[in-house]
Amino acid sequence: MQKGKIIKEIIGKVLEPEGFVFDKEIEKWGFLKEFKNSKSEIARQTVAFYFSNYKRKIFMVISCFSGGFDSYRINRFVPGCIDDGIEYSKDKEFKKVIETYADILKQYGLDFLKKIAEPQKSDYFRQEDYNKLFDDNESLAQKFIIEQQINLEHITIADAVKLMKDMLTEKQSRRFEDCREFFLEMAAFYGCVVIKTYPCKWVMEDFKTHAVCTLEIESEITKSLFVTKEIYFAWKKSVDRLDSLIIS
Template structure:
């Protein structure tokens, strides 16, 4: 059982986040009766533990180390001007830059910023995402899209290559800043 919520930032919680001593192996079922039993079990868990947890996660997060809804809209609406700004400030020759070069530059810059507060890096990371989209568009057909996720909207870069890719660039950059830059290697398409 997963609980997805949006209260300032999107989060996904598993049952082991709010049930003491629980391991989230899920409940397996293969018949209608087993399915009904699984639903009843989860209903009992929610009644016992869920309301307090839902109250807790309904509060907006205290830290500001995440992209806000307006950041996604800014990237979607202003990606071209943000990419231009980044290219000019970093003195990048767009004639020569390849996707691998863009990823390497992003990794270096995110690594350099890991000790800084997220708020101080937010604008740079937005520009970085826009820059990546610009570089990818040199080699692949791609477009920026806003996706409605029921609780919130996110901006994604949809890439037509050998396989269709849909990347939440802000999420990728945020997780690289938070958990390590090697995850950006997956952007080498």
């Protein structure tokens, strides 16, 4: 049985008129839509299907990257629903299950997709920010180094993290929007310090549901650091979060 073909045909009739395209690399099979939200920011939505490892059971998950990333099972938008997947005992029942999910999308899902297309948070890194960090990290780092009068030659990773913590403490009363560019420069600066000790590079990781820019570091083992995320939570909650960036 060609499960992907069945999903493409049945779910496609609901989602393709809304701008979604079929992409078999999403989870097991799914649909992807790239668009601009009301703030003209790059956004993505996916509707994906995956299967239980233990039972013949199918789940549907909606994901959205617009003002942050979130995933939703159908219990989040279908009234009174407890989502435990939908079981099928025989292959011929598979089509009926997919038709059930198509009905759910038509009745509840399309309105929910429109609702979550709008940014759900007030402070967040956009796709444009990750693109900028990936494309312009050298110029961002140099701007930070010059404006903060940093001697890059003698600074260690631990020194850089201590400096970043002090600066974030001063920024915690400021609006995220006012600090966004500064945070990108800070992340790029951190990468400049790390590369003095370890081979590293900025990588754009595309998860289909969303894409982020991470710092890939080769130490004893290769690790990937989501530097902007650590900076965000250090600013939002506790600067001690940045201790995770000290590489030993």
